[in-house]
Amino acid sequence: MDIIVCVKRVPFTQEVDLEIGQDKKDIDRSPLVYALNDWDGYAIEEAVLIKEQFGGTITAITLGSEDDEEVLRRCLAVGTDKAMRIDPGSRELDGYGISRVLSEVIRGLSFDLILTGVQAEDDNQAMIGIMTAEQLGLAHAAVVTGIEVKDQSALIRCELEDGLEERSILSLPALLTIQSGINEPRYVSLMGIKKAAKKGIETVLLTDLNLTEEDLAPRTHIEEVYLPPDTEGADMIIGEPSRIAEEILRLLKEKGVRT
Amino acid sequence: MNPIFVLVEHRRGKIRDITFEMLGKAGDLSHWQGCPLTVVLIGWEVTPFLQELSGWADTILVVEKEELKNFDAGLYQEVLHQLIQEYRPCITLMGQTSWGLDLAPALAVKTGFPLATDCLDILTDGDQVKAIRQAYGGKVFTRVALKKSAGYLMTVRAGAFSPEKTEERKGEIIKQELKADLPEPRRRFVEFVENGAGEIDIAQAEFLISVGRGIGEEENLTLVKDLAQSLGGVLSCSRPIVDKKWLPKFHQVGTSGKSVKPKVYLALGISGAFQHLAGISGAGTVIAVNKDPKAPIFRVADYGVVEDLFKILPALMEKV
Numbered sequence: 001m002d003i004i005v006c007v008k009r010v011p012f013t014q015e016v017d018l019e020i021g022q023d024k025k026d027i028d029r030s031p032l033v034y035a036l037n038d039w040d041g042y043a044i045e046e047a048v049l050i051k052e053q054f055g056g057t058i059t060a061i062t063l064g065s066e067d068d069e070e071v072l073r074r075c076l077a078v079g080t081d082k083a084m085r086i087d088p089g090s091r092e093l094d095g096y097g098i099s100r101v102l103s104e105v106i107r108g109l110s111f112d113l114i115l116t117g118v119q120a121e122d123d124n125q126a127m128i129g130i131m132t133a134e135q136l137g138l139a140h141a142a143v144v145t146g147i148e149v150k151d152q153s154a155l156i157r158c159e160l161e162d163g164l165e166e167r168s169i170l171s172l173p174a175l176l177t178i179q180s181g182i183n184e185p186r187y188v189s190l191m192g193i194k195k196a197a198k199k200g201i202e203t204v205l206l207t208d209l210n211l212t213e214e215d216l217a218p219r220t221h222i223e224e225v226y227l228p229p230d231t232e233g234a235d236m237i238i239g240e241p242s243r244i245a246e247e248i249l250r251l252l253k254e255k256g257v258r259t
Numbered sequence: 260m261n262p263i264f265v266l267v268e269h270r271r272g273k274i275r276d277i278t279f280e281m282l283g284k285a286g287d288l289s290h291w292q293g294c295p296l297t298v299v300l301i302g303w304e305v306t307p308f309l310q311e312l313s314g315w316a317d318t319i320l321v322v323e324k325e326e327l328k329n330f331d332a333g334l335y336q337e338v339l340h341q342l343i344q345e346y347r348p349c350i351t352l353m354g355q356t357s358w359g360l361d362l363a364p365a366l367a368v369k370t371g372f373p374l375a376t377d378c379l380d381i382l383t384d385g386d387q388v389k390a391i392r393q394a395y396g397g398k399v400f401t402r403v404a405l406k407k408s409a410g411y412l413m414t415v416r417a418g419a420f421s422p423e424k425t426e427e428r429k430g431e432i433i434k435q436e437l438k439a440d441l442p443e444p445r446r447r448f449v450e451f452v453e454n455g456a457g458e459i460d461i462a463q464a465e466f467l468i469s470v471g472r473g474i475g476e477e478e479n480l481t482l483v484k485d486l487a488q489s490l491g492g493v494l495s496c497s498r499p500i501v502d503k504k505w506l507p508k509f510h511q512v513g514t515s516g517k518s519v520k521p522k523v524y525l526a527l528g529i530s531g532a533f534q535h536l537a538g539i540s541g542a543g544t545v546i547a548v549n550k551d552p553k554a555p556i557f558r559v560a561d562y563g564v565v566e567d568l569f570k571i572l573p574a575l576m577e578k579v
Binding site: 131235246252 | 275356357363369376377406447448450452453466498530545553554558562565
């Protein structure tokens with residue numbers, strides 16, 4: 001079973017005060033720490049679990065600068081066999097353009113399954129995986145919470161809404177977008193990362209791909225990024241923890257959930 | 260005038276709320292643009308829905324075939340593509356739901372139309388279509404312009420628009436025949452699985468004490484369990500706690516878990532992803548404790564405490 005996993009390096013923004021960048025087209029990313037997109041971590045783990053069961057190879061692919069190789073190293077450390085970085089140079093791509101590039105690269109590779117996270121933590125677009133599937137003419141399923149591979153098909157679970165899931169059988173090859181919680185991503189040891197540092201990462205230049213201006217021209221562009229407009233917001237309870245606790249208990253009584 | 264398309268979402272014999280929320284927004288858009296409003300109803304044995312949809316749209320396009328009984332992104336995409344080619348809608352709206360996530364990006368490739376996902380608002384500025392979205396987990400907003408095109412695809416976040424009918428529409432029903440055969444399905448529906456059922460029903464609770472990622476380690480969960488027991492509240496949680504298997508799924512609040520409507524919702528260490536906030540929109544009073552003052556939960560909470568929950572939990576236990 002040959003598996004390709006598409007991953008992205010994203011800035012970590014929880015519990016961080018975000019500032020808008022000078023051109024107002026993005027946040028100021030310079031003070032931020034980067035990591036593997038959370039959903040992609042689950043996709044990599046799922047690929048490793050399937051490989052442990054059936055054998056085969058895993059190839060991790062990312063599109064980005066040399067700094068983004070950090071997440072490929074992480075993938076190599078947990079069991080990915082090959083890693084590939086597509087270097088876009090100075091070209092700005094939107095979701096469609098990225099899917100166009102990914103599909104062009106993947107077309108030349110052998111695979112039974114392509115996995116990627118449902119969405120990326122930074123732009124929350126949730127479109128690139130399924131767009132890539134369509135570019136490649138593959139069967140696809142979004143928000144997958146379980147995969148059991150059987151011969152040339154997979155019994156999958158997809159998360160719907162309101163605590164409901166759907167089980168269905170999908171013929172392979174296929175692309176699945178992976179939801180968080182499908183597995184428990186394994187701990188990555190320092191030793192593993194050190195070993196992975198020695199493995200080679202293949203680099204593909206965007207300019208070497210057979211893509212036209214029209215393929216790559218953005219269909220959407222961000223006009224402005226801004227902080228959320230002010231709302232009335234919460235009444236803030238301030239003071240020492242004991243005073244805060246008293247106030248919470250008073251509120252619980254007032255609202256009738258505690259005598 | 261080219262219509263606005265709204266895809267009717269339905270499951271297990273019911274039209275989903277997102278459909279009417281999209282219709283509310285599409286009603287506004289049709290006023291600005293003077294476009295007729297067309298709902299697209301795809302499925303099998305969907306006639307009972309027609310009554311509910313009449314009055315909401317100028318036209319109801321119905322594609323009814325047994326192979327469309329269960330949602331299949333590949334087949335639904337083919338049907339929508341054929342309808343788009345025939346009716347040339349200026350905007351097609353779908354939910355940012357399990358349907359839309361599987362369908363919209365593929366349709367964008369197939370049609371060549373620009374796609375904006377998870378829209379909180381849709382703006383028209385002359386003939387330019389723009390979307391308001393969120394990024395970085397809801398910490399910032401973005402205004403996105405879509406390249407000029409014969410058509411646009413947008414997916415709409417659940418709860419972003421109110422399901423209000425701006426006017427009564429004539430609701431002409433067109434039973435649509437497909438111009439081309441459907442492809443062989445590559446996916447076969449097996450069954451639905453209720454993943455949210457368990458020994459407690461958090462949807463019925465009057466007082467929920469809910470815990471999120473801020474709890475840090477599994478063993479710290481005992482503190483919250485003890486507090487819930489002492490205060491007489493029901494324990495619930497946000498998605499990361501279920502993802503880590505620290506609590507079963509039936510404790511999860513949010514769009515993929517349960518929507519709740521307690522008198523009081525005490526949120527401990529929950530930052531407030533939009534899926535979670537959508538699940539607590541029916542709560543009477545929300546009290547949030549989080550050490551990040553910019554956490555989105557403070558935008559919807561009635562009372563907020565910016566503090567480490569490990570300072571507040573012992574203080575609460577001491578006072579109970």
